[in-house]
Amino acid sequence: MSNTSLELLIKNFKDSFPLTTKEKAELPLRFTERNVKRRGFILQSGDVCKHFTFIVSGCFKQYAVDKEGKEHNLQFAVENEWITDLSSFYAEKPSGVFIEAIEPSLILQIKHDDLLYLYTNYHKFDRNFRIIVEKKYIDLQNRVLQSISTTTDERYQNFVIEYPNLVNRLPNTQIASYLGITPEFLSRIRKGLSSKPKP
Amino acid sequence: MSNTSLELLIKNFKDSFPLTTKEKAELPLRFTERNVKRRGFILQSGDVCKHFTFIVSGCFKQYAVDKEGKEHNLQFAVENEWITDLSSFYAEKPSGVFIEAIEPSLILQIKHDDLLYLYTNYHKFDRNFRIIVEKKYIDLQNRVLQSISTTTDERYQNFVIEYPNLVNRLPNTQIASYLGITPEFLSRIRKGLSSKPKP
DNA sequence: CGAAAATTTGACATGACTCAACTGGAGTGG
DNA sequence: CCACTCCAGTTGAGTCATGTCAAATTTTCG
Numbered sequence: 001m002s003n004t005s006l007e008l009l010i011k012n013f014k015d016s017f018p019l020t021t022k023e024k025a026e027l028p029l030r031f032t033e034r035n036v037k038r039r040g041f042i043l044q045s046g047d048v049c050k051h052f053t054f055i056v057s058g059c060f061k062q063y064a065v066d067k068e069g070k071e072h073n074l075q076f077a078v079e080n081e082w083i084t085d086l087s088s089f090y091a092e093k094p095s096g097v098f099i100e101a102i103e104p105s106l107i108l109q110i111k112h113d114d115l116l117y118l119y120t121n122y123h124k125f126d127r128n129f130r131i132i133v134e135k136k137y138i139d140l141q142n143r144v145l146q147s148i149s150t151t152t153d154e155r156y157q158n159f160v161i162e163y164p165n166l167v168n169r170l171p172n173t174q175i176a177s178y179l180g181i182t183p184e185f186l187s188r189i190r191k192g193l194s195s196k197p198k199p
Numbered sequence: 200m201s202n203t204s205l206e207l208l209i210k211n212f213k214d215s216f217p218l219t220t221k222e223k224a225e226l227p228l229r230f231t232e233r234n235v236k237r238r239g240f241i242l243q244s245g246d247v248c249k250h251f252t253f254i255v256s257g258c259f260k261q262y263a264v265d266k267e268g269k270e271h272n273l274q275f276a277v278e279n280e281w282i283t284d285l286s287s288f289y290a291e292k293p294s295g296v297f298i299e300a301i302e303p304s305l306i307l308q309i310k311h312d313d314l315l316y317l318y319t320n321y322h323k324f325d326r327n328f329r330i331i332v333e334k335k336y337i338d339l340q341n342r343v344l345q346s347i348s349t350t351t352d353e354r355y356q357n358f359v360i361e362y363p364n365l366v367n368r369l370p371n372t373q374i375a376s377y378l379g380i381t382p383e384f385l386s387r388i389r390k391g392l393s394s395k396p397k398p
Numbered sequence: 399c400g401a402a403a404a405t406t407t408g409a410c411a412t413g414a415c416t417c418a419a420c421t422g423g424a425g426t427g428g
Numbered sequence: 429c430c431a432c433t434c435c436a437g438t439t440g441a442g443t444c445a446t447g448t449c450a451a452a453t454t455t456t457c458g
Binding site: 064066070072073074086087090119123126127129130133134136137138140141142143144145147148149150177178179180 | 271
């Protein structure tokens with residue numbers, strides 16, 4: 001594991017509860033560094049999700065594919081964020097989603113058993129991963145709230161405000177999939193058609 | 200705290216990681232039992248969410264109110280489940296949601312500081328609350344996936360299959376609010392209009 | 399029992415999708 | 429450097445999904 005990767009990981013934990021020297025020493029033993037090419041997968045539907053992944057650099061999307069073959073983006077994740085399919089990872093059951101690199105990426109991955117080892121032997125990891133998931137839960141809940149209470153316009157505006165960096169990095173097709181609308185309709189929203197009052 | 204309440208709480212933890220005798224002894228000291236009338240609030244928008252709540256019996260809804268005064272249900276929770284506004288609870292900031300009893304209910308509540316006390320002094324509570332939130336996260340993610348990938352019909356059908364007990368206990372208005380549709384349209388879905396081919 | 403809430407229904411308006419065609423860049427190979 | 433393809437993005441026309449509003453009916457709960 002490279003030094004810069006390790007430092008970013010330590011810094012990420014530090015934002016919740018800083019690690020002790022002994023805890024820090026575990027990281028290179030338990031995490032594996034890996035390069036992923038653009039369009040590379042770290043999880044495919046049907047496989048068991050074996051890793052909890054920390055993104056050092058790059059960008060990923062997590063999506064499900066419906067019966068008609070359409071992709072539906074569940075989330076994006078960029079550098080200094082975590083991604084996994086929690087449901088598959090903990091239950092060790094086949095996943096229903098894909099996790100794919102949108103950009104060439106550098107990641108640190110920990111296997112299920114190694115994470116359980118950390119949980120069991122160090123109180124702090126239980127705590128820090130509790131907080132990681134809590135933050136993700138809060139994001140998801142805001143998203144659910146938006147999906148049931150706002151117009152599609154507003155949801156797009158909010159996306160632009162909340163993830164300005166993603167708007168530049170992603171094609172609109174991907175954002176449309178995330179918002180649950182067609183690319184054509186997103187195009188019209190962007191043109192401002194739907195917000196114009198009649199002349 | 201009554202014995203039956205305590206037993207249900209212990210049993211709830213046991214489904215993740217069973218508590219030791221010492222840990223069990225903390226529960227009556229840290230949790231407070233409370234009766235809530237139908238339509239009673241345990242959290243109102245604008246207030247800080249001070250408790251993590253375990254439901255012994257009864258049923259609650261968590262919802263946000265938009266500018267037009269409409270309610271949007273984020274989640275329901277029944278006996279043997281947990282409910283709080285995580286975002287307000289941990290940040291100790293004013294909440295944007297209400298949590299209201301749909302039925303007369305009996306609950307156990309723990310305050311922020313008491314929960315932090317348990318987290319700090321007993322590894323097991325960090326772990327068990329990590330698992331509680333992970334399960335809720337998985338539910339939410341499935342919900343997001345449905346909202347961006349399925350028709351309204353399917354979402355209602357899934358709701359009926361996944362929460363058969365709730366369908367009996369809740370008025371359809373509440374379910375419509377949860378699904379993000381109008382009560383009128385839900386009524387039509389239930390009539391099967393939207394799936395019927397033309398005569 | 400009586401008031402308030404929930405449900406259903408009809409007519410109409412609007413949001414959002416589909417499909418097909420067109421535009422305009424970003425590679426790629428000659 | 430040009431011609432070509434490929435893909436994201438845009439646009440228009442028609443259609444289906446869902447919302448709005450209003451009224452009639454039923455259910456629920458105090």
